[in-house]
Amino acid sequence: MGILMDDSTRVIVQGITGRIGSIQTRWMLAYGTKVVGGVTPGKEGSVVEGVPVFDSVEGAVKETGANASVFFVPAAFVLDAFLETVDAGIKLIVVVPEHIPIHDVMKMRVYAIERGVFALGPTTPGILVPGKGKMGIMPASLFAPGRVGIISRSGTLSYEFAGILSESRVGQSTVVGMGADHVVLTNLVDILRLFEEDDGTDAVIIVGEVGGEQEEKAARFIQEKMTKPVAAYIAGRYSPQGKQMGHAGAIVRGSAGTVGGKQEALREAGVEVLASPIHVARFAQKHNLK
């Protein structure tokens, strides 16, 4: 089990002919992902890593029966490619690139939500279902199959948490990077809901960071709706206020979105707040997670 994808998900890679798109296609295939096609306008007829390339998403869907897409498209072209992908009927889209203008992301988000499309990113490492497949750039060696769900705002911290759990012989049902930007295509609550409903997930780890309101809103949802144990870590305790730390989402603006405020909201909702990443191993042991 797991959420969002499995080994029957038929994935296309947009921007497959680029340097990153082609190497990531190789790694996704090596992990067992069913990559059925690629899209780069103007490159139809070429083949990358044994995968046929199409001019349009519509063409790729028609020929391959694809139902999911992962993006390695240059930031400036992502909005256009995203709208095309939604129009072609794809219902799961992973937007890996960083530095996409926020005014574009706002449009993408509305377009996807109104058409029932589940999209992740921007600035996400994607989704990985251990042993089944992955859409995105997560380095496979850190993950192991199991029953813990991970949702992370930061890409590299999702690897860190999966790695610590795997070393303690605790596997993951699905690892989801929700994207690190100020506006993301799907909010934390909507991913939590999927984990709550998933038979293959026994507990959820939230890896958050300073800034924004995602964790505060999630706390309310957890209190009202979640039955599974949840642990959370919030990065950025020593980040200087008001200085930009790489992502718009991590900008500290005033008192809203502070590490302390998030921790308190989560603790009140019954979440186990982890002072440091390594404590996730103890949480797993306490709840006898596998």
Added chain:
Amino acid sequence: MRLHEFEAANIFEAIGIPVPRRGVAGTVEEALLVAGEIGYPVMLKSQVLVGGRGLAGGIKAASNQEELEEIAEALLGSEIKGSTVRNLLVTEKANISKELYVGITVDGYSGRPVIVASTDGGVSIEETARTAPEKIASLQVDPFFGFYPYQARTLLRKLGLGQSLLIAWADVIGRLYHIFSQYETLIVEINPLVVLPNGGLLAVDAVLEVDNSALSRIRHPLPDWVERIENPLERKGREIGITYVDLDGDIGLISSGAGLGMASMDIIGEKMRPANFLETGGGITEELLYRCMELVMMKTDLRAIFINIYGGINPIHEGAKGVARYIREHSVKIPIVAKALGNHQEETWDIFRSVGVHVVTEAATEKAVERLFELVGGEK
């Protein structure tokens, strides 16, 4: 990129928002000249990119030449919340009968532009939001549908305004929204928007922050983002395409990803003090990590360097080669601890070990920081 008030005011004026008569002064003499043209009394406003500069003493009124000389002398070159005042904006002093607030920003959670207006503008606007929420009205805009003037009128009606103020204010909001989309701003704000005794409006302050990811496609002249970064190390970081934040500790940090970087700082900060925050973003290459080493080592009195990277987009042994080349060429003597996991990790560890880097192969950053602490101990 945040613009200075004088830059934002020029944009406001060009789009038809009423702004005070004004001029920029870098010296006392220039300030005297501008004030002479405008006529006393004038306001002297420090041009620094920090919030709350008024409360920090960066905005003063001068009613004559002597006062102006004294105030300008004191403000120019002074520091406000860590930023040096290089310019003053000298403006006419408005007759205020009422102070309003209006701002447009990106609401991160709904992912939509939100217009916020209040009849209780001024320095205590955030307090008003907490204590008298009925004095604040806000409206989300559909980013596809866009903004239409009736939306501003609908918003302002909630504040129970008289007709003439409502129409004039709605006009300002329409122009402000135009700036919001044309300049792809994260925030554009007027606080206060002053109501003059004759009923006219005047934008007495101007806040504008442009989305850095959109800089290359905005079709209006803008200042150079990199040039205006005051800290030379932070500027160099931006030049090589990474995020660097200068701090005052003595442990150099190189990390891939903002979250991992912040977590590393949190863990190091328990017993030691980071000298910087540095995150490479995705796509680590040999050249990039060589330059990161160069940048981190520019800081004097470092006791150690802590490298915490994952290889997702690119194989990380490429990055390790850059670090190794730097260490060899500059015979680096301080200890370096590296945790590097992901694609091609074994090759990466070999490369690091060949130049004496202490490699930690476990996933937990805490283990690597423990190693660092064993090597260098707490603070000097």
